[in-house]
Amino acid sequence: MKRSRTAGAIVAALALSLIVVPATAVRAAPADPFRVVDPQRWANPDHMTWDDYVPVPGADRPATGSVRNFRIxxxxxxxxxxxxxxxxxxxxxxxxxxxxxxxxxxxxxxxxFYRDFLNTPGALNRGHTLHA
Known part of the structure; x- marks a missing residue:
């Protein structure tokens, strides 16, 4: 009989811990469950102008690659x-x-036209080529 009471106490303790742990986890949740975790910030390209252009960080203007060159x-x-x-x-x-x-x-x-547009900085491509 002592074994069944001990086993019953263990089962009761486990059941109680299963109830208490999720209740504690719920209380630790943020106050606003609908908070945006990953806000999307984008612009429709149709509405963009050259004033919106941001150069690629670390882009180098020379026509040689930092590790190797590619022929396109x-x-x-x-x-x-x-x-x-x-x-x-x-x-x-x-x-x-x-x-x-x-x-x-x-x-x-x-x-x-396309060779020069893609490879030679000029007014039409605003100085931007396949390399930079």
Missing amino acids: ALVTLDYPDQPFVVTQAPHSTVFGNPQPSASGIARADVPA
């Missing part, structure tokens, strides 16, 4: 039923492209 190939597709957007009149596509600053480019000049 840009492959464009020329569809027979769709001209390159930059060869068209300003705002002529359903998306309002091309912009006036990059429109009406002759078809023969398209490869050089």
Whole structure:
């Protein structure tokens, strides 16, 4: 009989500890259970201007990598039923492209346009290239 009372006391103590521990944990919770843990701060790119541009921290302007260099190939597709957007009149596509600053480019000049736009700092790319 003593064994059953001891076992009963142990079971009761365990049951009580299971009830007390969660109650204590609930009391330790923050006062506002709907507090935003990870606030999202973003801007719609459609509403951004060059004034919103923030340079990449630690970005280096030289055209050499800090560890190694990469050769990048840009492959464009020329569809027979769709001209390159930059060869068209300003705002002529359903998306309002091309912009006036990059429109009406002759078809023969398209490869050089993209090569220079992506690799050579200039007014159109505001000095930003694939490297910086």
